[in-house]
Amino acid sequence: MSDDLAKLFEDVARTWSSVPLPNPVGVQMALPLQDTITGLAAEHGRMAFEEEPSSFDAALQATKETGS
Amino acid sequence: MNIATQTMSTLCDLTLTEAADAVARGEVSSVDLTEAAFAAFDLRDDKLNAVIWSEREASLEAAAALDAKQASGAALGPLHGVPLAHKDMYYQEGRLTTCGSKIRADFRPAYSATVMDRLHAAGSLTLAGLNMAEFAQNASGHNTHYGDCHNPWGYDYCPGGSSSGSGAAVGARCVTAALGSDTGGSIRLPASMCGVSGIKPTQTRVSRYGVMPLSFSCDNVGPLARTAKDCARILSVIAGADPMDPTCATEPVPDYEAALTGDLRGLKVGVPDNYFLEDASPEVGDAFMATLEVLKARGAEIVSVSLPEMDAVATYGAIVSRCEGASAHAQWMRERPGDYALHLSGRMYGGLGIPAVTYIEALSRRGGILKTFASEVFGACDVLATPTLRWRTPTLAEADIDAGTEGAVAAFMEISINTRPINYLGLPAASVPCGLDNNGIPIGLQIIGRPFGEAKVLKVSDAFQADTDWHKTKSPVARII
Numbered sequence A: 001m002s003d004d005l006a007k008l009f010e011d012v013a014r015t016w017s018s019v020p021l022p023n024p025v026g027v028q029m030a031l032p033l034q035d036t037i038t039g040l041a042a043e044h045g046r047m048a049f050e051e052e053p054s055s056f057d058a059a060l061q062a063t064k065e066t067g068s
Numbered sequence B: 001m002n003i004a005t006q007t008m009s010t011l012c013d014l015t016l017t018e019a020a021d022a023v024a025r026g027e028v029s030s031v032d033l034t035e036a037a038f039a040a041f042d043l044r045d046d047k048l049n050a051v052i053w054s055e056r057e058a059s060l061e062a063a064a065a066l067d068a069k070q071a072s073g074a075a076l077g078p079l080h081g082v083p084l085a086h087k088d089m090y091y092q093e094g095r096l097t098t099c100g101s102k103i104r105a106d107f108r109p110a111y112s113a114t115v116m117d118r119l120h121a122a123g124s125l126t127l128a129g130l131n132m133a134e135f136a137q138n139a140s141g142h143n144t145h146y147g148d149c150h151n152p153w154g155y156d157y158c159p160g161g162s163s164s165g166s167g168a169a170v171g172a173r174c175v176t177a178a179l180g181s182d183t184g185g186s187i188r189l190p191a192s193m194c195g196v197s198g199i200k201p202t203q204t205r206v207s208r209y210g211v212m213p214l215s216f217s218c219d220n221v222g223p224l225a226r227t228a229k230d231c232a233r234i235l236s237v238i239a240g241a242d243p244m245d246p247t248c249a250t251e252p253v254p255d256y257e258a259a260l261t262g263d264l265r266g267l268k269v270g271v272p273d274n275y276f277l278e279d280a281s282p283e284v285g286d287a288f289m290a291t292l293e294v295l296k297a298r299g300a301e302i303v304s305v306s307l308p309e310m311d312a313v314a315t316y317g318a319i320v321s322r323c324e325g326a327s328a329h330a331q332w333m334r335e336r337p338g339d340y341a342l343h344l345s346g347r348m349y350g351g352l353g354i355p356a357v358t359y360i361e362a363l364s365r366r367g368g369i370l371k372t373f374a375s376e377v378f379g380a381c382d383v384l385a386t387p388t389l390r391w392r393t394p395t396l397a398e399a400d401i402d403a404g405t406e407g408a409v410a411a412f413m414e415i416s417i418n419t420r421p422i423n424y425l426g427l428p429a430a431s432v433p434c435g436l437d438n439n440g441i442p443i444g445l446q447i448i449g450r451p452f453g454e455a456k457v458l459k460v461s462d463a464f465q466a467d468t469d470w471h472k473t474k475s476p477v478a479r480i481i
Helices: A003-017 A024-030 A033-043 A056-062 B003-012 B016-024 B030-048 B056-071 B114-121 B164-171 B188-194 B228-238 B282-297 B310-335 B342-352 B356-364 B366-377 B408-414 B420-425 B454-466
Strands: B051-054 B083-087 B125-130 B177-181 B197-200 B221-225 B268-272 B301-305 B383-387 B429-436 B442-448
Touching (some): A003 B310, B003 B030, B016 B030, B030 B051, B030 B125, B114 B228, B188 B197, B188 B221, B188 B442, B197 B454, B221 B228, B310 B356, B310 B366
Antiparallel strands (some): B051 B125, B197 B429
């Protein structure tokens, strides 16, 4: 994780949740989020926001097992 | 070995359904089973550390009451007289529930979980609270506050988590079954690593009322036991609508045990050609390929399947679980930061930095991704088969983040790479033992089904166990008598 990103996480957590960096492991454990951010960027533009009312529960029902 | 020890060993070798059926036939008493379970814990748990608390006297009294009820001729439940122990996060009114944490070291809830009420109404008794990852947030088995839980196949190895004590206690044959919970693999991973069976049900299949929350979108309650049949019996008891949990599905609960016909003719088992086997350890790949031959011999057709949306599932799934975990703990992170293990406060801290719009995006995509996945995958097969862990089980030392071990964060995250995606998709998935790795630690076969397809998942798992002995093989700790 870049120093900039670590600083950003620290600022957001402190500003919005009043939680300071608990320990250096916090930076280490945030490391995999760099991959998440990269993955998120790849998804942008690929899927549109769902305009119509929908829910995950409805999807579970729509795709459920019907055989034995 | 004296007579009493022989009896303990014999009783502890019974599976859940064998024990319950033996009680029903009057061949063994609940007191006998309970005494045997405590004797097994006395002998086997010293180094295993699967137990956080136990109540011997109260449990024996409860067992005697169950025996008296049977003697009175009263109708009996499907688990009558069977002593169980559970991951220490299921609320029981007035009874200790530590959640594996220092923060809840003295927590005694004012009400009971629906699943506990159902298990007790079915005739089981709860004799102990089992070790677990602190607030169910690691897959390795580490616990700073109550001591690390160890693997019954090799003390140096991770038992899996977060239901570490559940896997270890069943794998050591101290109890026949235990509840675990699964938000990213926490039932399937300890089941795999400890050589037992476990099932994570469909999201919403089992009530979460009175269950410690971690990620309300991805949390699931389910059993770990010796066999798929045992899992079927417990799931039949705990599944189904609950007025106390409006998120719980009203879908009817089928007779899971009746589905275990062993007949796989006409059933298509999908093998992913992407993601789940990429760079797998050779012994894991070999064990997995051997399972396919067993299923084929039972009549199943093996088909290759390409899984869509796996990158999106990994990305969005990580966002949902991180954000919800951090949200659940933000208050304590402000007020009691020093009472968390280093790796836990560190993990949750990352979730606080994710913007709300990103979290909502991750949730809003979930239904559409599930529909695409189910359409493409389950249009081509009935169930998916994969290894539960992609790589061999690491040692506790290799995954010890708090000790500052180099590479521990990566080892820690890699454990659940084959289980986490299933939670975002909300699908039911079981793990059953299918081999041993080069270190003698069990390998698991993961069977994944459509939403509410638990019966089919259990049917395939049971059919596999009908022709294999991996679930019957005793761990070294289970041989201690």
